[in-house]
Amino acid sequence: MAGTKGAVRCAVIGYGGAFSMGKYHCQEVIKTNGLQLAGICDVDPQRLEVAKQDFPEVPTFSSVRQLLERGDFDLAIIVTPHNTHASIALQCLKAGKSVVVEKPMCLTVKEATEMIEEAKKRGLTLTVYHNRNWDGDFLALKEIVDSGLIGRIFHVEMWGGDYHRPGPWWRSDKKVSGGLFYDWGAHYLWWLLSLVPSRIVSVAGHFHKLKWDHVTNEDHVEAIIRFEDGTIANVQMSTLAAIGKPRWRILGTEGAIVDAGGRFQVSFFVKGLKAQTEIPYQQGQWHRFYENLADHFRTGAPLAIAPEKARRVIAIMEMAEKSSRQGGRPLPIPYE
Numbered sequence: 109m110a111g112t113k114g115a116v117r118c119a120v121i122g123y124g125g126a127f128s129m130g131k132y133h134c135q136e137v138i139k140t141n142g143l144q145l146a147g148i149c150d151v152d153p154q155r156l157e158v159a160k161q162d163f164p165e166v167p168t169f170s171s172v173r174q175l176l177e178r179g180d181f182d183l184a185i186i187v188t189p190h191n192t193h194a195s196i197a198l199q200c201l202k203a204g205k206s207v208v209v210e211k212p213m214c215l216t217v218k219e220a221t222e223m224i225e226e227a228k229k230r231g232l233t234l235t236v237y238h239n240r241n242w243d244g245d246f247l248a249l250k251e252i253v254d255s256g257l258i259g260r261i262f263h264v265e266m267w268g269g270d271y272h273r274p275g276p277w278w279r280s281d282k283k284v285s286g287g288l289f290y291d292w293g294a295h296y297l298w299w300l301l302s303l304v305p306s307r308i309v310s311v312a313g314h315f316h317k318l319k320w321d322h323v324t325n326e327d328h329v330e331a332i333i334r335f336e337d338g339t340i341a342n343v344q345m346s347t348l349a350a351i352g353k354p355r356w357r358i359l360g361t362e363g364a365i366v367d368a369g370g371r372f373q374v375s376f377f378v379k380g381l382k383a384q385t386e387i388p389y390q391q392g393q394w395h396r397f398y399e400n401l402a403d404h405f406r407t408g409a410p411l412a413i414a415p416e417k418a419r420r421v422i423a424i425m426e427m428a429e430k431s432s433r434q435g436g437r438p439l440p441i442p443y444e
Contacts, residue, residue: 115142116143116144116182116402116405117146117147118137118144118145118146118182118183118184119169119175119179120134120137120149121184121186121188121196123148123149123150123152123155123156123159124155126277130159131159133185133237134148134163134166136398137185137398139395139398140399140401141402142403142405143398143401146179146181146182147167147179147180147181148168148169149169149170149171149172149174149175150168156168156170176199176203182206183205183206183207183208184196184200184206185209185237186200186207186210187210189284189285190212190215190285190290191284196209197214197234201227201234206227206232207223209223209234211236211237211298211418211421212236212286212290212418212425213419213421213422215286216422216426217419217422217423217426220422221443223415224415224419233401235411235414236418237397238413239394239397240299241299241302241413242393242396243392244390244392245372246302247389247392248372248387248389248390249372250302251390252372252387253358257363258358258359258360258361258362258364258374259362260337260361262338262340262361263340263341264304264342264359265341265357265358266299266300266342266355267352267353268292268344268345268346269292269348270346270352271346271347271349272347273320273322274347276322279291279325280323280325281323282324282326286425287326287329288325288327288345288346288347289425293329293425294421296343296345297421298421301420303358304337304339304341306336306339307335307336308334308336308423308424308441309335309336309440309444310438310439310440311331311333311424311427311431311438312332312436313330313428313429313431314330314332314436315432316328316348318348320347320348328345328347329345330343330344330428331424332438333424334438354367354368355367363375363376368386370388370389371388372386373385374387396412397413420441423441424441427439427442
């Protein structure tokens, strides 16, 4: 059943203060035609009070169970710590609710598969908030690649991090967060899979825990990903890098791209002569996630963020860690 004027009724689960992402999702729902904010849920009474002040007309709930028993909604938006994503999503799906889950989708391929199968069995929508699919830098980069200017990609280097003492919170706790890869790494791997659609042959991982013993996340993680079309990608995330490098370095058969901060430097060839240009980042368009979701419910438009692709992201991170424990031995990816 739908709410006001046929709108999809949405309940946001999780209203934590860090980054105020619960509030952000509420605001995005309100701004999107075809969606209606119908509930906010958090286990922390203080956060619920904040939610009531921010959205005084919206019902609030102190547990997922209470929300499912008393709430009147169609779609659950899960904005909670990573290790709770799967259990809450399955709880909502089994209650007949469609689900949006914040990235990363979950912690393991097993969890992702359970979520996907439950949604399919019940004819419900399941998607993941990979909002950075619409980051301005990635939109510009994909446009360059899709233009064919650098030919076929065969090598990708991706970097994120610096040298800093991690803060003592849940994102630094491996049991809760999944590890260092499961934060920005989830975005990076989504971008990579959007640029290189080929099947993954193997992943080799190299993880380091050398210095920051006050937290349980790794200090430095690296995955080397080999695709069926021959492309090799190296993705690194670090809190132990005293010197960094560009976020992107991409080699193609006809040219190359390097991230220069705010713009991309592109080298290519014209009649055998090397040419160079700079292409600025575009404006970010995060609003397109919820616009696509509304279109999906209204017209059956395909989801921009398919859960099967989000599962590939989880698989790379999970297999990279498993590979690292086995001395960096390349491992195949489930469901490839």
